Amino acid sequence: MTAAWLLILALAAPAAGTDDDKPKHKETDAEKEARKRAHEEAEEAEKRAEETAEFSEKLAKRIEKGQEQRQKDTEEALKDFDDRVKDYLKLHKKAAATLPPLTGNEDPAAVAAYRVSLAQAIRARRGAARRGDVFDAKVVPALVDRVRTELVGIEAGPARKVIKEGNPKFDEEGYVPVQIRVNADYPLRAPVSTVPPSVLLVLPPLPHDVLEYRFVGRDLILRDLEANLIVDYILGAAPPLPTR
Amino acid sequence: MQTRQTTATLLAVLLGAAAAQAQTITLPNKESSVRFMVIGDTGRGDRGQDETAAMMDKVHGKFPFTFVIMVGDNIYGADTPGDYARKFEQPYKPLIDQGIKFYAALGNHDNPNQRFYKQFNMNGERFYTFRGSAGGLSKLTEGGVRFFAIDSNYLDKSQLDWLSKELAASGSDWKIAFFHHPLYSSGKTHGSALETRAVLEPLFVKDHVSVVFTGHDHFYERIKPQKGILHFVVGAGGSLRKGDIRQTDMTDKGFDTDYSFLIAEIDGDQMYYQAISRTGATIDSGVFKRPDAGSGAAAAGKPAAEVPAAVASPSVETVKELKADVAKEQKAEAAAVSPAPSPAAAPSPSPSPSASKSKPKARKKPPAKKP
Numbered sequence: 001m002t003a004a005w006l007l008i009l010a011l012a013a014p015a016a017g018t019d020d021d022k023p024k025h026k027e028t029d030a031e032k033e034a035r036k037r038a039h040e041e042a043e044e045a046e047k048r049a050e051e052t053a054e055f056s057e058k059l060a061k062r063i064e065k066g067q068e069q070r071q072k073d074t075e076e077a078l079k080d081f082d083d084r085v086k087d088y089l090k091l092h093k094k095a096a097a098t099l100p101p102l103t104g105n106e107d108p109a110a111v112a113a114y115r116v117s118l119a120q121a122i123r124a125r126r127g128a129a130r131r132g133d134v135f136d137a138k139v140v141p142a143l144v145d146r147v148r149t150e151l152v153g154i155e156a157g158p159a160r161k162v163i164k165e166g167n168p169k170f171d172e173e174g175y176v177p178v179q180i181r182v183n184a185d186y187p188l189r190a191p192v193s194t195v196p197p198s199v200l201l202v203l204p205p206l207p208h209d210v211l212e213y214r215f216v217g218r219d220l221i222l223r224d225l226e227a228n229l230i231v232d233y234i235l236g237a238a239p240p241l242p243t244r
Numbered sequence: 245m246q247t248r249q250t251t252a253t254l255l256a257v258l259l260g261a262a263a264a265q266a267q268t269i270t271l272p273n274k275e276s277s278v279r280f281m282v283i284g285d286t287g288r289g290d291r292g293q294d295e296t297a298a299m300m301d302k303v304h305g306k307f308p309f310t311f312v313i314m315v316g317d318n319i320y321g322a323d324t325p326g327d328y329a330r331k332f333e334q335p336y337k338p339l340i341d342q343g344i345k346f347y348a349a350l351g352n353h354d355n356p357n358q359r360f361y362k363q364f365n366m367n368g369e370r371f372y373t374f375r376g377s378a379g380g381l382s383k384l385t386e387g388g389v390r391f392f393a394i395d396s397n398y399l400d401k402s403q404l405d406w407l408s409k410e411l412a413a414s415g416s417d418w419k420i421a422f423f424h425h426p427l428y429s430s431g432k433t434h435g436s437a438l439e440t441r442a443v444l445e446p447l448f449v450k451d452h453v454s455v456v457f458t459g460h461d462h463f464y465e466r467i468k469p470q471k472g473i474l475h476f477v478v479g480a481g482g483s484l485r486k487g488d489i490r491q492t493d494m495t496d497k498g499f500d501t502d503y504s505f506l507i508a509e510i511d512g513d514q515m516y517y518q519a520i521s522r523t524g525a526t527i528d529s530g531v532f533k534r535p536d537a538g539s540g541a542a543a544a545g546k547p548a549a550e551v552p553a554a555v556a557s558p559s560v561e562t563v564k565e566l567k568a569d570v571a572k573e574q575k576a577e578a579a580a581v582s583p584a585p586s587p588a589a590a591p592s593p594s595p596s597p598s599a600s601k602s603k604p605k606a607r608k609k610p611p612a613k614k615p
Contacts (some may be wrong), residue, residue, distance in 0.1 A: 102360045102368060103360075103368065104359065104360050104362070104366060104367035104368030104369070105360075105362040105367075106360050106361065106362055107325070107328075107361070107362065108323070108324070108325040108327075108328035108329075108361055109325040110360075111357050111358075111360045111361060112323075112324060112325060114360075115357055158437075158438035158439045158442075159439055161438075162437070162439045162440075165352050165425070165434070166352030166353065166397065171352075172433060173320070173353065188321075188322040188323060188324070188355065189321050189322045191352050191353045192352065192355075192356070192397065193352070193397075194352050194396070194397045194398070194425065195397070195398055195400075196439045197399040197400075197404070197439055197440070197442070197443045198439060198442075200398070200399065200400040200401070201400075201401060205400065205401060205402070206400075208402045209356075209369075209370065212356075212398060225356045225357070226357065228355070228357070
């Protein structure tokens with residue numbers, strides 16, 4: 001009987017060295033403070049995250065709206081550019097109407113005389129023309145962006161090479177200075193740059209055989225090819241081009 | 245003194261021998277065929293142009309070509325009436341006086357207003373087409389020869405649309421394009437115009453252009469046919485860049501040591517050609533059979549199998565795709581090109597008429613044969 005009681009007592013007794021034997025830990029004030037601070041910080045972080053998400057959402061909407069606006073502005077700018085080109089074409093035609101037309105069967109003197117007379121007649125009609133009258137501030141970024149997209153990067157290597165062909169600042173036949181001014185003559189001695197087809201296909205089309213885009217160095221000029229006149233220009237439209 | 249005399253005699257003998265070669269025309273010279281001359285980069289108004297022009301006149305005495313095509317850089321520098329006289333009318337006066345017609349394409353040194361100059365027969369257009377073979381009733385019975393003058397300085401949409409339409413509409417057996425920038429060239433100074441190639445070659449392949457004449461690089465080069473098209477660089481009619489041909493596997497024949505020009509004759513399905521130097525030496529000659537001959541593909545307007553349908557009307561996307569392809573091709577080409585030999589290793593790196601055959605590599609043998 002005694003042995004049985006001893007066995008029961010032994011089984012019921014907790015094992016020696018258990019946690020219950022240790023004295024219970026009492027949280028210090030400092031620890032309480034730290035825990036409280038951590039909780040507050042977590043809450044603040046959560047709040048900040050929510051704020052950031054909200055801000056990002058608003059920003060994304062603003063960017064999207066901005067992009068839409070810019071696209072709309074670009075479209076409007078390009079449309080306005082097109083209108084100004086049409087206005088120039090009207091002016092060119094009016095000036096040309098004062099002269100006997102060329103038929104393609106002229107001698108060089110007649111062609112030269114026509115060119116000089118046409119240039120004079122155009123200058124007389126747009127004597128007050130200034131830089132930006134056709135390439136206005138709104139359309140310039142769009143055009144520069146298009147030109148550069150086609151001329152930057154490894155694949156654009158051939159196009160960069162092309163715009164140096166016949167370009168007065170890079171031509172192998174020697175440098176012929178071209179003074180870029182509105183209504184100035186394009187020098188007769190200067191070659192005209194080749195314009196890469198890839199660039200021409202992304203720029204707004206111009207009236208056939210009246211206006212053309214050409215490069216002088218990195219500058220894009222709008223040239224009246226019959227009158228040999230610089231109508232307007234954009235400085236530094238092309239990216240930097242390595243010299244030979 | 246004696247040495248000088250000997251040298252002069254030797255020179256005279258050599259020049260005489262060379263001039264004698266000019267008397268040898270390797271072309272069939274049939275009255276019924278289309279006979280013409282090709283000149284490029286001529287308008288300098290200097291001795292080189294004058295002497296080459298004099299040889300052209302001599303050749304015309306033996307081979308009466310009826311018209312001349314000019315592949316651009318017709319008038320370098322200013323183009324005052326005096327320039328037209330000095331750089332065109334005076335050198336070619338004997339030919340002009342005999343009623344030989346000149347058809348010009350514009351080069352990067354040409355003022356686009358040259359299109360109004362009557363002697364260039366451009367009718368006020370930067371790009372145009374004309375029939376090289378006889379008109380009249382023969383048009384009904386034979387396909388004939390049609391030339392397409394392109395302004396490669398300014399390949400805008402309007403020109404590409406025009407070209408696409410004209411090529412597709414033409415029922416001519418021979419469609420020959422001429423313009424300034426070479427689609428293929430081994431020139432160190434310029435070389436192949438890849439951008440131009442990207443937009444023009446697909447149109448040429450699709451609508452069966454057989455031959456392309458260009459200039460810009462100041463030498464003579466006949467390229468191994470590319471995609472069935474025979475390409476010539478004829479840019480030394482008045483300008484010369486000695487030693488400018490680098491070694492590539494494109495060259496079938498190259499000549500960059502003197503001024504030169506080309507005469508050609510189309511007789512049925514064959515085009516005979518002969519390149520001649522300023523001194524009258526024959527620097528290249530051969531015959532090219534029109535690839536579509538007998539198949540009737542050109543007349544029927546069948547598109548070539550490898551041509552993507554998208555090229556029918558070039559767009560920005562098409563050009564981008566083609567550019568990427570051409571860039572890849574160019575990289576492969578550059579990798580395949582052997583480095584230029586050093587002067588010590590090869591005393592004459594520029595291909596001479598006899599030494600210009602390049603390594604065959606893995607490319608296909610050209611169909612051009614010696615007559």
